[in-house]
Structure formats: C-alpha cells, structure tokens
Amino acid sequence: MGGPGHTGYRLPDSWGPLAYGGRMRVAVTGASGLIGTALVRSLEADGHRVVRLVRRQPAGPREMSWQPGGTLGAEALAGVDAVVHLAGAGIGDRRWSAAYKRVIRESRVRGTRTVAEAVAQARPRVLVCGSAIGFYGDTGGREVDETAPAGSGFLAGVVRDWEAAAAPAREAGVRVVFARTGLVLGRGGLVGRLLPLFRLGLGGRLGDGRQWMSWISLDDEVAALRFLLDGDLEGPVNLTAPRPVTNADFTRALARAVGRPAVLAVPGAALRLVLGEFAEEGALISQRVLPRRLEEAGFTFGHPEVTAALATATST
Numbered sequence: 133m134g135g136p137g138h139t140g141y142r143l144p145d146s147w148g149p150l151a152y153g154g155r156m157r158v159a160v161t162g163a164s165g166l167i168g169t170a171l172v173r174s175l176e177a178d179g180h181r182v183v184r185l186v187r188r189q190p191a192g193p194r195e196m197s198w199q200p201g202g203t204l205g206a207e208a209l210a211g212v213d214a215v216v217h218l219a220g221a222g223i224g225d226r227r228w229s230a231a232y233k234r235v236i237r238e239s240r241v242r243g244t245r246t247v248a249e250a251v252a253q254a255r256p257r258v259l260v261c262g263s264a265i266g267f268y269g270d271t272g273g274r275e276v277d278e279t280a281p282a283g284s285g286f287l288a289g290v291v292r293d294w295e296a297a298a299a300p301a302r303e304a305g306v307r308v309v310f311a312r313t314g315l316v317l318g319r320g321g322l323v324g325r326l327l328p329l330f331r332l333g334l335g336g337r338l339g340d341g342r343q344w345m346s347w348i349s350l351d352d353e354v355a356a357l358r359f360l361l362d363g364d365l366e367g368p369v370n371l372t373a374p375r376p377v378t379n380a381d382f383t384r385a386l387a388r389a390v391g392r393p394a395v396l397a398v399p400g401a402a403l404r405l406v407l408g409e410f411a412e413e414g415a416l417i418s419q420r421v422l423p424r425r426l427e428e429a430g431f432t433f434g435h436p437e438v439t440a441a442l443a444t445a446t447s448t
C-alpha cells in the first residue's frame with residue numbers, strides 16, 4: 133500500500149484504517165476542478181471508490197447528478213463513507229460585478245446547504261467541506277491560526293456564511309471539517325495564470341510586494357484533505373504551508389523557477405483599475421496564516437518551502 137500515487141512521498145501508516153485498511157467510498161463535488169481532479173486521482177490510485185457529483189448529466193456509473201441549491205437525494209449518498217465538497221464558482225476568474233459576487237456567494241452557500249442536508253440524512257462518517265483562508269480577511273503581518281475570528285470584507289463574509297451552511301450535517305452528528313485552504317500551487321490555478329507572463333520575463337511583484345501570501349502545494353493540499361478524511365479533527369483546519377512568504381519573495385521564487393528575471397512591479401493603483409474590488413481582496417490582501425491544527429495533529433508537509441512547491445508546479 134502506498135500514499136497518494138502522484139505525491140512522491142508516503143503518508144504515514146499511522147494514519148489508520150480509512151487511509152489504508154478499508155477502501156472508502158467517497159463522494160466528491162467540484163471533482164473537475166484543480167483540487168478535485170488531483171484528489172480523485174489520488175483516491176482512485178489507492179483503490180478507493182469515488183462518486184463524482186456533477187452538475188451536468190452523469191456520464192457513467194461513477195457520476196451522480198446534483199444541483200447546488202436544488203435537492204440531492206439521500207440515495208445519492210447511500211453507502212458513502214465520506215463526502216468532500218469542493219464545488220464553487222471561481223473567485224479570481226472574472227471581474228467582481230455585483231452579479232458575479234452573487235454567483236460566488238450563492239454557489240457556495242446554497243451548494244453547501246444542499247450537500248449538508250443530504251449528508252444529514254445519509255450520515256456518512258465525515259464531510260470535508262472546502263473553505264478558504266479568506267475567512268480571516270486582511271491579517272497584515274500578524275500570524276493567525278484557527279483561533280482567529282472572521283475578518284471583514286466580501287470574501288470573509290462569504291466564507292463565514294459558507295461554513296455556517298454546513299450546520300445541518302453537524303446537527304445530525306456527522307463530523308464536519310472546514311478545509312480553510314490558502315493559495316494552491318499546482319499546474320493550473322494561480323500558477324497557470326501567472327506562468328505565461330513570468331516566462332516572458334514580464335512577472336513582477338504586486339503593489340509594494342510586502343503583503344503576505346499563505347500558500348500550499350497541490351500535493352500537500354491533496355494529502356491534507358486525505359488526512360482530514362481520516363482521524364478525528366473537526367471544525368476549521370488551515371490548509372496552508374507552515375512558511376507563508378511575502379509577495380516579493382513569491383515573485384522572486386517564481387521567476388527563479390522559470391529561469392527569468394522579474395524586475396517589474398505592478399502598482400496598486402493599476403491593479404485596482406484592472407481588477408476592481410478583487411485587487412484589494414485577491415492581489416493586495418495580506419494573509420499570514422499558519423496550519424496550527426494540522427501540525428499539532430502530526431501532518432507532515434511534503435513541500436514546506438515555496439521554492440520546492442513552485443519547482444514542482446512549473447515543471448513540465
């Protein structure tokens with residue numbers, strides 16, 4: 133038995149029977165996304181059975197249909213040991229119009245309620261609910277862990293309501309974990325969007341570059357989600373590497389990873405003009421978040437340093 137096939141390192145055997153002994157049946161929403169694709173691949177590589185909950189017509193026996201805000205019959209989750217809920221409209225994909233902000237919020241709040249109500253009926257062992265460090269708002273240079281209160285701003289409000297929407301599952305006695313994820317560094321996502329610019333030598337820090345970025349490699353994100361499926365952690369858990377970096381350090385590390393200089397700087401005013409409100413909450417926000425609960429529970433990061441994470445994320 134090995135760890136997740138693609139991570140290149142073994143999960144500790146002490147992680148117990150769900151990870152290694154029995155085969156789990158896991159239902160996953162958002163299975164086609166950056167994290168979902170990697171998670172499903174990892175679970176299936178280890179022989180677990182995955183049911184993808186898709187918003188379109190199911191394409192085969194391994195898919196079931198659901199609609200965020202609609203109903204998800206308990207029968208869809210019958211016999212399922214665990215649910216991982218990763219669905220939600222992209223946060224940095226488009227300019228935040230009032231209409232798109234509604235889509236960001238509703239896709240998560242209503243989607244989570246739909247999943248939580250089905251979980252409350254079907255009673256799997258655990259619901260791992262996607263969440264985000266956006267919960268903490270702008271933390272400046274201050275380090276925060278899971279004991280920190282919700283911050284202010286649009287995203288902090290969305291994450292607070294998103295987590296609250298899982299109440300039916302918790303009230304039914306199911307173990308619910310909120311995977312408060314930082315910036316995921318893998319092939320695709322943020323790195324995928326930045327790479328063309330950096331490869332042309334057009335990468336640069338954002339604003340003054342002093343804002344903190346709390347990131348996690350995609351391999352560690354998958355390993356941490358699997359760690360949460362097992363064990364007994366519940367409530368909020370930060371999925372971020374133990375060493376956040378400033379935007380200036382991140383920019384240097386990404387430039388080094390692609391072997392190009394990154395001498396430019398994108399002024400905050402230009403970002404505000406191009407990105408609108410997302411400039412403050414996405415590009416310029418400072419978040420120095422620590423994975424206190426994961427570390428206390430004995431989770432070991434494969435990529436604790438951003439240089440190694442970016443080397444993997446940019447390798448072809």
Ligand SMILES: NC(=O)c1ccc[n+]([C@@H]2O[C@H](COP(=O)([O-])OP(=O)(O)OC[C@H]3O[C@@H](n4cnc5c(N)ncnc54)[C@H](OP(=O)(O)O)[C@@H]3O)[C@@H](O)[C@H]2O)c1
Nearest residue numbers: 162164165166167218219220221239262264313314315316
């Ligand atoms: N990637 C990051 O850096 C990061 C950081 C913090 C938190 N997160 C959170 O973790 C979760 C998964 O992230 P990800 O990067 O894998 O996301 P992603 O690549 O954008 O994929 C999300 C998936 O959600 C589904 N989806 C898309 N639009 C939707 C809508 N309007 N309503 C409901 N579902 C929709 C899609 O799956 P189907 O088409 O298969 O339904 C999509 O593949 C998200 O909730 C995200 O906010 C991600």
